[in-house]
Amino acid sequence: xxxKKLIVIAGPTASGKTALGIALAGRVNGEIVSAxxxxxxxxMDVGTAKATAEEQAAVRHHMLDLIEPGENYSVSRxxxxxxxxxxxLFRRGKQPVVVGGTGLYIDALLAGRRFAGKQNESAxxxxxxxxxxxxxGGEKMLARLRAIDxxxxxxxAPGDRRxxxxxxxxxxxxxxxxxxxxxxSRLAPPAYEAVYAVLNFSDRAKLYERIEARVDRMCRDGLxxxxxxxxxxxxxxxxxxxxxxxxxQAAMALRGEIRREEAVSLIKQATRRYAKRQLTWFRRRADAxxxxxDRMTTEEMANRVLEAFGREEII
Numbered sequence: 101x102x103x104k105k106l107i108v109i110a111g112p113t114a115s116g117k118t119a120l121g122i123a124l125a126g127r128v129n130g131e132i133v134s135a136x137x138x139x140x141x142x143x144m145d146v147g148t149a150k151a152t153a154e155e156q157a158a159v160r161h162h163m164l165d166l167i168e169p170g171e172n173y174s175v176s177r178x179x180x181x182x183x184x185x186x187x188x189l190f191r192r193g194k195q196p197v198v199v200g201g202t203g204l205y206i207d208a209l210l211a212g213r214r215f216a217g218k219q220n221e222s223a224x225x226x227x228x229x230x231x232x233x234x235x236x237g238g239e240k241m242l243a244r245l246r247a248i249d250x251x252x253x254x255x256x257a258p259g260d261r262r263x264x265x266x267x268x269x270x271x272x273x274x275x276x277x278x279x280x281x282x283x284x285s286r287l288a289p290p291a292y293e294a295v296y297a298v299l300n301f302s303d304r305a306k307l308y309e310r311i312e313a314r315v316d317r318m319c320r321d322g323l324x325x326x327x328x329x330x331x332x333x334x335x336x337x338x339x340x341x342x343x344x345x346x347x348x349q350a351a352m353a354l355r356g357e358i359r360r361e362e363a364v365s366l367i368k369q370a371t372r373r374y375a376k377r378q379l380t381w382f383r384r385r386a387d388a389x390x391x392x393x394d395r396m397t398t399e400e401m402a403n404r405v406l407e408a409f410g411r412e413e414i415i
Contacts, residue, residue: 104190106292107409108198110135110206110382111299112375114310116393118151120299121199123402125159128195128409133185134163135200135209138344140178141169143333146318146326147346162189169330169341174221174266179208183291198294203381212291222273229265229272238264249277295408297401298382299393306394308372315346315368324350324360345370 238258246253301307327350353363
C-alpha cells in the first residue's frame with residue numbers, strides 16, 4: 101500500500117455518503133474532503149445538502165464554502181485545491197476521506213489532472229471567446245473547434261457555450277487540444293491510490309424514496325427562502341449555481357412561472373434522473389467497491405471499506 105492512499109466514498113445523491121464518511125473519519129483519524137460541485141458555494145447550504153454545523157463539528161470538513169455564488173470554478177481548480185488539502189492532511193498525520201457525488205471531481209483528483217490549471221487559463225481570452233460565441237453563434241464556434249479537436253467537438257452540442265469556449269481557450273493558450281491533454285493525463289500514473297467505495301441500492305425504489313424525502317425536508321428547511329436570498333443578491337440566472345437542481349426550479353416558482361407544488365415535483369424528478377446519471381458514471385470504475393446501502397448498516401459498510409483499505413482502524 102502506498103503511503104498516500106485515499107478513502108473515497110461516492111454514490112448518488114441521498115444515498116448516505118455523509119454519514120458513512122463521518123463514521124469512517126472517526127475510525128481512521130481522518131478529515132472529510134468534499135467532492136461536490138455545488139457545496140463549494142457560500143450561502144447554498146439547504147439545497148446542496150451541505151454537512152450541518154453538528155456534522156462539521158464532529159469531523160472537520162474541507163472544500164466547502166470556497167467561493168461566492170456566481171463565481172466560476174473549474175475541475176482543474178478543484179484538483180489543485182483538493183490536492184493541496186490532501187497533502188496538508190497527510191503532513192498532519194490525518195487520513196483524507198473524500199466524500200461526494202461529483203464523479204468528475206473525484207476521478208480528476210485521483211488522476212492528478214492539472215492540464216487546465218491556472219497557467220492555462222485566461223479570463224480575458226475566455227471573455228473574448230464568449231463574446232464571439234454570442235456574436236456568431238454556437239454552430240460556427242463548434243465548427244471552429246471541430247477543425248482543431250474533432251474528438252471533443254463530437255461530444256458537444258452547439259448550445260454548450262461554456263465547454264466550447266473552454267476547449268478553444270485551452271488550445272489557444274497551449275497549442276494542444278483538450279483531447280490531447282486528456283489522453284496524456286489518462287496515460288500518466290495516478291496521483292493517488294484509493295479505496296473507491298460506491299453506495300448503491302439494490303432496490304432503486306428505496307433510493308427514490310430517500311430522494312423524495314430529502315427534497316421535502318429541504319423545502320421545510322428553507323430551500324425557497326435560500327433561493328430568494330440568492331436572487332436578491334443579484335446572482336445571475338445563467339450562473340452555474342442557479343442552474344443547479346433545486347435552485348433553478350425554486351427560482352422559477354419565485355418568479356411566478358410555475359406553482360410551488362410543481363417546482364417541488366420537478367425537483368424530485370430532476371434529482372431522480374441525476375442519481376441515475378451518477379450511478380452510470382461510477383459504474384465505469386472497474387476498481388469500485390460497491391456497497392448495498394439498503395441492505396447494510398453504516399457500521400457494516402465502514403467495516404467493508406476498512407477491510408479493503410487494509411486495516412481495521414488508524415489511531
